Amino acid sequence: MSSRKAIGVDLGGTKMLVGVMDDQQQVLHVSRERSRGLTEDEILAALEEELREAHDRFPDVVGAGLGIPCTIDQKRGVAISAVNLPIIDLPIRDLLRERSGLPISIDNDANTAALAEHLYGAAKGIDDAILLTIGTGIGGGVIIGGKVYRGAIGAAGELGHVVVDENGPPCQGNCPNHGCVETMASGMAISRKGKAAAEKHPSSALGKALADGTWDGGRTVTDAAQAGDEVARQVVATAGRHLGVALSSLANIFNPGVIVIGGGVSAVGDLLLQPAREELSSRALKPMNTTPVVVAQAGEDAGMVGAAAMALIDAESGG
Numbered sequence: 001m002s003s004r005k006a007i008g009v010d011l012g013g014t015k016m017l018v019g020v021m022d023d024q025q026q027v028l029h030v031s032r033e034r035s036r037g038l039t040e041d042e043i044l045a046a047l048e049e050e051l052r053e054a055h056d057r058f059p060d061v062v063g064a065g066l067g068i069p070c071t072i073d074q075k076r077g078v079a080i081s082a083v084n085l086p087i088i089d090l091p092i093r094d095l096l097r098e099r100s101g102l103p104i105s106i107d108n109d110a111n112t113a114a115l116a117e118h119l120y121g122a123a124k125g126i127d128d129a130i131l132l133t134i135g136t137g138i139g140g141g142v143i144i145g146g147k148v149y150r151g152a153i154g155a156a157g158e159l160g161h162v163v164v165d166e167n168g169p170p171c172q173g174n175c176p177n178h179g180c181v182e183t184m185a186s187g188m189a190i191s192r193k194g195k196a197a198a199e200k201h202p203s204s205a206l207g208k209a210l211a212d213g214t215w216d217g218g219r220t221v222t223d224a225a226q227a228g229d230e231v232a233r234q235v236v237a238t239a240g241r242h243l244g245v246a247l248s249s250l251a252n253i254f255n256p257g258v259i260v261i262g263g264g265v266s267a268v269g270d271l272l273l274q275p276a277r278e279e280l281s282s283r284a285l286k287p288m289n290t291t292p293v294v295v296a297q298a299g300e301d302a303g304m305v306g307a308a309a310m311a312l313i314d315a316e317s318g319g
C-alpha cells in the first residue's frame with residue numbers, strides 16, 4: 001500500500017510555504033510564494049492556485065492543512081483576526097474547500113508548529129508539551145494527551161500574551177493588554193531594548209550598528225550577543241528572564257514534560273534560555289520548577305510539516 005499524503009501550508013506574514021508530505025514525514029513538493037502586501041482576495045487566490053498545483057502533481061492527497069498566524073474559530077472554520085495579514089473573520093476553510101474540492105483543516109500556525117515538534121521534533125514521545133515560537137511576536141501551542149489543545153472555540157494557546165508585568169508596555173496588534181511576555185521577550189522587544197542600550201553605550205557593537213545604519217532589529221542584538229558583545233548579551237539575558245517568568249506560570253498550569261522554544265530568536269540558544277531556566281527554577285512550584293526548556297528541532301518548515309500532519313490526522317479520524 002502506498003503512503004498517504006497531504007498538503008501543508010504555512011501562511012506567514014511575508015511568505016507562504018506550501019508542501020506535500022507523506023505519513024513517513026517525507027516532504028515531496030515545496031513551493032514558496034510571497035504573501036506580504038496581498039489583499040485578502042489575493043491571498044485566497046494565491047492559496048487556491050498553490051493547492052491546485054500541489055493537487056495536480058499529487059492527485060492522491062487526502063486533504064490540505066493550513067497554519068495561519070491568526071486566532072481561529074475551529075467550529076466555524078473561520079480565521080478571526082491576524083496581526084500581520086489583512087484577514088478578518090474569513091471563512092477560509094469552507095472557501096478553500098469549495099474552490100479546491102479538498103478536505104481543508106485550519107489551525108493557528110504556532111499550533112501546527114507545536115504538532116510538528118510533538119510528532120517529529122523536540123517533544124517527540126512526550127504527550128504533554130508546550131511550544132513558544134519567538135519571532136517578531138510570540139506564538140504558542142499546547143499539546144495535551146498527544147493532541148493540540150484548542151479550547152472552547154479553537155483559539156487557545158496564545159501563550160505570548162501571558163502577562164509578566166501588569167504595568168508593562170502596551171502589547172502589539174489587537175491585544176489590549178500590557179506587559180505580555182510578547183512585549184518583553186519577543187524579537188520586537190529585544191530590538192526596542194537593544195536600541196535603548198545602543199544609545200546608552202555608543203561604543204558597543206549595538207551602538208556602532210545603530211550609528212552606521214546597519215541596524216536590523218532583534219537580529220542585530222542576537223547576532224551581537226552571539227559574537228560576544230556584553231551589552232547585547234545583557235539585553236538578551238533580560239529578555240530571557242522575562243521569558244522565564246512566563247514559563248514558570250505555564251509550567252505551574254500545564255505541568256508539561258518539556259517546554260520547546262522555537263522561532264527565529266531561539267537561534268540565540270542558551271544566552272536566552274539559561275536565564276529563562278533560572279527564573280523557572282526559582283519561581284515555579286515543585287516539581288514543575290525542573291521542567292526542561294529546550295530549543296525546537298522540527299526546523300524552519302515546522303509550520304508546514306505540522307499543517308500537513310494535521311490534515312493526515314483529520315483524514316484518519318474522518319474529520
Ligand SMILES: [Zn+2]
Pocket residue numbers: 160161171172175176177178180182
Ligand atoms: Zn498581549
